[in-house]
Amino acid sequence: MSFSMMSRRGEVDQAPDLPPGYTLVALRELGDAFAHGCEIAAEAGAGTLVWVRRYDLVEFAVVLEPDEPLKSARRALFAGMNALADAIAAHCPPERDVSFDWPDAIRFDAGLLGGARLGWPADCAETDVPNWLVFGVILRAADMVHLDEVQAAAGVSMLGAGFEMVDADAIIGSFARHLMTAFDRWNERGFDAIARDYLERLPRRKAGEIRAIDVNGDLLVKLPAASGSPDRSSLVDALAKADWYDPQLRGPKFG
Numbered sequence: 001m002s003f004s005m006m007s008r009r010g011e012v013d014q015a016p017d018l019p020p021g022y023t024l025v026a027l028r029e030l031g032d033a034f035a036h037g038c039e040i041a042a043e044a045g046a047g048t049l050v051w052v053r054r055y056d057l058v059e060f061a062v063v064l065e066p067d068e069p070l071k072s073a074r075r076a077l078f079a080g081m082n083a084l085a086d087a088i089a090a091h092c093p094p095e096r097d098v099s100f101d102w103p104d105a106i107r108f109d110a111g112l113l114g115g116a117r118l119g120w121p122a123d124c125a126e127t128d129v130p131n132w133l134v135f136g137v138i139l140r141a142a143d144m145v146h147l148d149e150v151q152a153a154a155g156v157s158m159l160g161a162g163f164e165m166v167d168a169d170a171i172i173g174s175f176a177r178h179l180m181t182a183f184d185r186w187n188e189r190g191f192d193a194i195a196r197d198y199l200e201r202l203p204r205r206k207a208g209e210i211r212a213i214d215v216n217g218d219l220l221v222k223l224p225a226a227s228g229s230p231d232r233s234s235l236v237d238a239l240a241k242a243d244w245y246d247p248q249l250r251g252p253k254f255g
Contacts, residue, residue: 034136037061061136083178105244111156114139115244
């Protein structure tokens with residue numbers, strides 16, 4: 001998987017500090033980074049990072065240009081998830097746990113912090129190379145004041161978990177750097193290196209189970225003594241559900 005980057009950089013005051021190769025597009029508070037990223041991806045090109053100025057959420061999306069057919073290119077999700085987890089781990093209080101729910105949710109000390117979405121052209125066939133992918137992220141930065149105490153207690157926010165306010169913007173810049181590293185790792189060592197990093201943060205359902213990520217991104221799970229084919233969890237189906245996301249809140253679910 002190659003990740004084409006562009007050499008220009010957007011000029012936005014008080015914005016995340018992105019490494020060379022990214023172009024920053026800033027939206028006002030009511031903007032939708034993922035939707036906007038999908039809308040402009042074909043014209044804007046690889047390395048465009050759409051960021052929404054919000055105090056309660058860390059919300060951004062990055063445009064990718066894969067060189068593989070859509071069927072296997074969707075595995076870019078796992079490189080993005082690894083980069084996001086590494087960025088959170090670099091800025092969180094010490095000795096805290098960052099983990100995944102299959103395939104696209106981020107947990108911090110077991111509480112749902114947020115997740116990712118992956119978009120691609122609607123008319124792209126599984127065997128065609130998509131012109132673009134968009135990897136979108138939403139993390140809960142602060143507790144929402146309009147929620148009742150029961151809802152608030154059911155979720156986790158970065159500020160509530162001990163992050164500093166400055167960490168929100170820093171995580172985006174850190175993610176951008178880790179994402180470039182992840183794609184370099186993929187190119188040099190193959191996708192298996194990305195899969196291993198991802199699966200290390202995905203809790204096992206049963207002790208001793210053997211896990212792998214198929215060429216189409218599906219999760220394969222098998223117990224050592226089991227016969228027959230491994231259990232298969234569809235990546236495409238899970239991405240369509242986005243179980244972590246609440247469209248009414250336009251953010252991570254509570255509970």
